[in-house]
Amino acid sequence: MRDLQSEPLVQVEDLKMHFPIYSGVLRRHTGDVKAVDGVSFTIQPGETLGLVGESGCGKSTVGRALLRLYEPTAGRVVIEGEDIATLDAEALRLKRPTMQMVFQDPQASLNPRMTLSAIIAEPMVEHSRMTADERQARVFELMDAVGLNRRFANRYPHEFSGGQRQRIGIARALALNPKFIVCDEPIAALDVSIQAQVVNLLEDLQDKLGLTYLFISHDLSMVRHIADRVAVMYLGRIAELSPRDALYDQPLHPYAEALLSAVNEPDPNRARRTRIILKGDVPSPANPPAGCSFCTRCPKVMDICHRDRPELAEVQPGRLVACHLYTAAGSTGASEVNEPPIQQGATQ
């Protein structure tokens, strides 16, 4: 189903999203919050790219800038051959049906004064020439597809549970037959037993409609389940981008390693193993450390990490890592990337 040789559906190059800080009496521009600072990746048609990281790492901002819900500061976002970042308003409007979003909070992303059928039909009113009857038929079709009972069509969002509301959000995203859907923490607000229902639904829809997902989440075990490849973000940049199994078997970037080791496994025998406990907090993206952004917390930090910022580079086939442990500058045995590279850091 997934053809890795084909043209990527989504191609992001050096995406930057800076939010200006104004301070002082004159509200002068005194700095920027670099929420996303040079992110590049591609997504193949039919693929699910997982985007993980802790709060404040910029993963949601990437999702929003990708669909141009924010105006990106710099960079290119090519979806189906068109650069979203530079389209004018009308061209962008015409492009919208191909790319949709499912939001985290189904409570806040549904208008409480609109009925379910009005919510799902709204994108069609805006973007298609369907008649009211055609729209209604399509609404029912979508409700069937996401597992909502047709009887509920005239109810309001508050009458539904969290899981059902998320189904409404998914139905709305599907209304215009999109190719690409950004799922921004779609299950974070749901109970464990409901999360699995929604994830299965997303997977079924992907199989049936050939959708491409960017799945943004902080839930590493759910991302392992749903994603084909996973990008780990830290402080506005991608630390590692690897195929799922490779990443979870042997994370290469020290941050990816620490992040995975911090996950609590539902197994008392494994959960109490020794983990890598990172010291301190994530630095502010308004004032990131010089050099590698992870150098303040990295257990394998070297001198060079405080000076030079490592670039994302392919260190094994298909695996991109931004870390000096894997570059010639950081180690003498750059070709031996399979060796546990901690020694170089420890001898300094």
Next chain:
Amino acid sequence: MPDGAAPVLDVRGLKTVFRTRGGEIHAVNSVSFHLKRGEVLGVVGESGSGKSVTMMSLIGLLPSPPAEVREGSVLLGDSDLLKISPEDLRQIRGARVGFVFQDPMTSLNPVFTVGMQIMEPLREHMGMDKRQAEARAAELLELVGIPDARKRLKSYPHQFSGGMRQRVMIAIALACNPDVLIADEPTTALDVTIQAQILELVKELRQKLGMAIIWITHDLGVIANIADRVMVMYGGQVAEHAPVKDLFAHPRHPYTRALLKTIPAITGHRDARLQVIEGQPPILSAAPTACPFRARCAHAMEVCSRENPQRHAVDDAPLGHGHDVACHWAPEGADA
């Protein structure tokens, strides 16, 4: 952990009802458990399972009306917390029972320095003067791993990050050396790497201070990491109770079994499809006369809609001390 000792906290037959305009909500139904010194009891359940309401009922933190604790007893040492006066209860809260809430952003007062907030229980309950309290507050901040403690006493909550604020909350809860610490989803709002820091901290503090901890969460991974015993709640009742290893190795209740299967693993085998628990949690509008899980249960039998199952032991230990389950179907014997 320590066996045979008298429990610090003994809760029996607790029943809490909310009176609303739409009728009564039976949020907690006959919940019983106990807690020994130095032990961590994990309480798992989905939203609406009654796990938080149970713990808030214990120490009178629910607004009444609409809440009403109808039945039961809560023995802390010799005193029944449900019978003593509000003033006595106030003396116990913060002094003998500490509470850490889920959201460190909203449970600290933004207009007071964290120093003042840590010193408040010390001066209130321990009768310390300002200087003593300040010294102790600095000690506490150091204990929970906040660097430069003396200086940070003068900071306001907004000057701390989420993880640091949760540490401050823990420092406040620990201020008077409580016998029991109730932690209600203390790490849910935090990132995984910060969550790992807090879990390590709590484990370390338990070793050092020997207090008993009730840890409420919906995250089975956290439970596996920190709890000695686990109580699984569903629909306002205890569905299953067991030592942590037993629970994960031999879950008996269909709900526990299903719950363990819905979580995808981070290592090892990866299922092509996630197991789901179909349906929605129950609405507890009447006192239960049937099993609350029956509508979603794969093993539901005729008796399940007639009779609410009682907890019964599945091993040799007395009820409430070993593995017990409230289910008509649950298999008995060692190898389930």
